[in-house]
Amino acid sequence: MAGTQYREAVVDLLGALAYGELTAFERLADDAAFAPTIADKAALAAMAVSEYQHFARLRDRLVELGASPEVAMEPFVQALEAFHERTAPADWLEGLVKAYVGDGIAEDFYREVSAYLDDSTRELVLAVLEDTGHSAFAVERVRAAIEEDPRLAGRLALWGRRLVGEALSQAQRVAAERDALSSLLVGGTERPGADLAEVGRMFARLTDNHILRMAVMGLSA
């Protein structure tokens, strides 16, 4: 892996992703407490376990790279905790929408970034982004709930908008603070990245996909 700045950027990226998986584990396990049935509780727990296994792979890779996983994750703790604090779901359905919308945006973002990575890092990132089956589960449950009580759609659509707003605001904070990480995307002194037009198109794709996901759940974005 060439270049100090590139290595630093990869450690940042894997650290952010690792802490993201660890908080996803916690969030899903928390949501399990809201589950209306034991089977739903077990399904959420299984998804939480998958997130943990993703976390463990990222942590192992950080160790392979000679980085301390804790040090690598540390810069992203505040932003991720702030996001989760500001978007604590009030019930089972809000938790499902959050997991689906939040994971979706994070997945799209990391998939876009993976284009600028070396093969071995890209492979790992794509592997840990693999859907744990949560999406289908969340979509199915949210759609069924809205069919049963259409008034839910308004509240959940608002909730979706709030989630995206908070996610973008925390992401901007991280981008402003972590130069190495941002340079992965927009290029740095050592290597070219996407030009500004490409970054713009990337955000358009992220937004389009978000609107699509909301529609799949039966919600307006």
Add this chain to the structure above:
Amino acid sequence: MAGTQYREAVVDLLGALAYGELTAFERLADDAAFAPTIADKAALAAMAVSEYQHFARLRDRLVELGASPEVAMEPFVQALEAFHERTAPADWLEGLVKAYVGDGIAEDFYREVSAYLDDSTRELVLAVLEDTGHSAFAVERVRAAIEEDPRLAGRLALWGRRLVGEALSQAQRVAAERDALSSLLVGGTERPGADLAEVGRMFARLTDNHILRMAVMGLSA
């Protein structure tokens, strides 16, 4: 596996154990939120994952036995949820003491009961009772905290007593309601169990082990 009552008792036992593991998963994942460092958070998450894997093995066995895991777990939901509600830890150390003391008593109890099981069920029960490394972790952290601030010992000792009291009260409730399960221990119409003196000795062993565990953490029972 001979006898309807025995099969019913085994399904009860595996159901109780399975829901116990599922709530242990949730409890450890919740405790991870209190963790003072990212490494501690990851360690708790790993233990939660082990509990989930135990749960999954028990659920699979229930399916093999032709039982619905959800139906088998249902009778124990209320008692286990009531126990956890009444003993929600206020901080990281209370969570560690609860996990160590609670898992210890549960483990001792199921180990005693396993003497009255057929080989294949006993093997499974002993396998899922295997320590997930949580004990050493909890003991080390609690001892270190008390060494640093000896005043903690009084509060945590009281907390240990409350945990045992609540655990016994919920266990009695379950025993009173689930005849098949109780008959495993004390015998039923189809097969002999322990006599009353043996049940008394079993409770003495459970109590002795609890006192020992408290002492290991540096707490009086």
